[in-house]
Amino acid sequence: MSMDGRIHLRVADKKAYVWDVEDIATIRSKHRLCGVFTGTLPHLSQQNLFLGVPMVLLPEEVVLLVENELAVLVDDPKAHIQPSVTELQRWNAQEKEFAQRHLALLAVAAKDSPGMSEEAVKKRKERELKKAAAAAAKSANVSSAEPDSSIFAPPADPAAPPPPAETQYTVVIPASSTLFEWYNDSTCLFTTIESAKAAGIWEYPSDLHERAKCGVFRGLWEQGMYMGGGIKFGGDYLVYPGDPLRYHAHFSATVLESPTFALTPMEIVAHGRLGTVTKKSHLLCGWDDEKKEVSYLSIEWAGFG
Template identity: 30%
Template sequence: MLAHTPKQNIFSGMPMTLLPEEVTLLVEKNFAKVVQLKDPANPPTQDLKDKYAEYLEKVNKEQVESYEEERKKRVLSMIDIIVEGKKRKLMKQLKQRQTTGDTIEIDREAILNSEMQRGSVTHTPYVQTFTEDPWYKENDFTPADWNFPSTKEDKLKYEVFKNLWEKDYYVTPGQKFGGDYLIYPGDPVKFHAFAIVQCRDHTDPIPMVDLIAHSRIGSTTRKTFVIASQREDGEIAYHSVRLGDLS
């Protein structure tokens, strides 16, 4: 979600933690590239520190101005109610003093200023979520080596991940359910996972005890447990495991 619009789930922002499979997919599809600082051990320059301090001051000032503007709008929307309330209070005081004939004058501008001062508190800046690095330039970075997947197991997992992504499924880690991935029909914020996917080499035998355990996990979590493997021709095959009817 974006920091300035938290009550929505359509647009996502940075920072975020990506799976190795996601990084490889982004690089392979030319959606992103992996870079690193040319000299990560080099401390920030004084100029960069000054820019950072100036930026913090600017952001804090903008946030205070925005807060005061919103506060003024809220007060103005209720000013008539506040004025009527103060009139009733003054009339009650006059009756208690048995005073009659006095005209009650209410200064709306004074009330507005008073309410604005009451709403003025020590402002704590909001935490910002950056969608790009505001301090470094593009020439401060150099291409970084990215070697995932390198093992046979990781290559299989990546091919399965990519295949699921190309089928328009949403994929998240599935280790807590005994698999490699959880599969969603749509945004995980809106939908529950409907399948647990475990990646296995197509030549590896699956012990019966594992099949029973997988089927029980699927039954307990109300998800389909799926075994994914890659055939010799490169195609990804999926086999679901579920408890049979013993009656």
């Protein structure tokens, strides 16, 4: 987020991404925009049921945020700075130094435990850390009023060797920003859709249909609705009365380029039947490009007689 409080939308290949978790929370909680997560989760990269950062926004959501002066567009590829040869050499030297220090400390630990390889020492340290964490969690959950459970534990073997002393060491690694500047978006920010179009990083809306979608999206949003993609339900949007995590969609909405846009009887029947099967009303949203207004007509299948 920039100094003036605007959210930075990182644009790459004509798509806007949000990488900052706090910005994602702000967009959803304060601005009622949901976006779609597209990133895989750490250690679960093969599954696609639960996704994470980054979040990609619908083009209509991007236009709404920028026009309301809530966000700015960033030319993300240009914001990445290619380091110089000198900076890369300095980085490699730092990495080599850290690796040597780490190996030296492992050698000291191995010297304290003769007969054990560096890999064995490393594994033993990991086991000791896990045991210490489990013991700390257990002691935190046990009330001081409870009787001492140590009397139920087996007696210690006097012939057993004492546990090895825990050796702790710290390797301080500075942040990469102290080595060289790798990202700077101050020279490639765009505060309006028009300036982003002129720079060639953004092109939405580019025709009447896309202007109609932006207008309808804004009209529903200004009425307090949440919107999501509606392609699976035969429309442009799904319209929710509240956060989609708490509510089902009440409408599937179709954007029409004009309030007098022609529809065939078959289309009207299809919208009505599909909306009824999915327990929704179908919303026809006609956009008046001259007046910049939206007219709404809902279709709901009803019985006769």
